[in-house]
Amino acid sequence: MKLTINGQEIARDVAQHHTLLEFLRDDIGLTGTKECCAEGECGACTVLLDGKAINSCLVLAAEADGSIVTTIEGLEKDGQLDPLQQAFIDKGAVQCGFCIPGMIMAAKYLLQENSNPTEAEIKQGLAGNLCRCAGYSRIIDAVREASGGRK
């Protein structure tokens, strides 16, 4: 199949039973995207597929043929972190870090759809992402900071 990952065109054979998550991690070596529950409950594997946040564990790699995929590795531009990544650092929103790539990709989609979300809208947008460290309040602070900071 052919697809574009983080701006780079890629053509590969893919096992028919492999998920997009397995393809990204094992075939392409982009291990920023995490595997956790593998059933759509935790959001650790969130990536953007044609601009939409999805759980890459629930999508077959073959379904992404011809698509544009953005992973956490694709957010940095010219050595500059994405404002969301910077806000997560500045707000101390990262504890063990395992959920963070998925959190940031879900937040990226949220801010793309709604550039100035309320706290309730941030919680709604991140409802599909679990943090086992329960660091939710700083995560929400970081997203608010990246959005320009409405209370």
Next chain:
Amino acid sequence: MREFAPDVRLLAGGTDLMVRLRSGRFRPNAVVDVKRVSGWSSQIVETEGVLRIGAGVTMTDLVADTKVQRHFPALVEAASVVGSIQIRNRATLAGNICNASPAADTAPPLLVCGAIVNIASAWDERRLPLHEFFLAPGKTALAPSELVESLDLPIPAEPVGSSFQRITRRRGVDLATVNLSCTLNAAGEVRMAFGAAAPIPLLVNGTVASLEEMTAQARPISDIRGGQDYRQAMLLVMARRALEIARGRLSR
């Protein structure tokens, strides 16, 4: 599909199918990605008093559509609580119905609005009212060679108010403990449907004076999400709340 029947599965959003494939509970000979089938519709089209929702329409598409918002607010409310945004970006309305979970959130609002399922196979087409589509948990009236092409929602000719209610153990990404939707017209006639309260989503008819008799037709079981008595009691509470909101919308 004929080549691999009956052991073939259609893949729409995959949010039910992928979970089941990965659990290893079944191994179909073939999985067909319907999204790549030519003529597969992801459109919501209004014609002659009917809103036709193509089988490719996702929950996210549905929630954002102004025609659906205007005519079927209860369906919007149900679609907007399915899973998380990651799930709603993939999950289709047709997939929710074809999966035939007793707790499917979009089933009650679709039942009360009188949805018709447009079914197609390689050699035939037929239409079936949604309340005849569900047969048992996980089982629909679809033959192995058939698929759902679209759903037709009749736009109410007279003013109606509608609403959706749902109880879950936690907010966000939990299946319904019980869900319920109703419509009310100016004559006081009520159509009500509930989920996770019987082996299939159930449609019942009555009036504003018969909520107790209507909810008594439920046959809930006890499971991890709630006890039988709790579900039965909550149904009546939810029916009253739903009717109150529907009444407000009717008078607007």
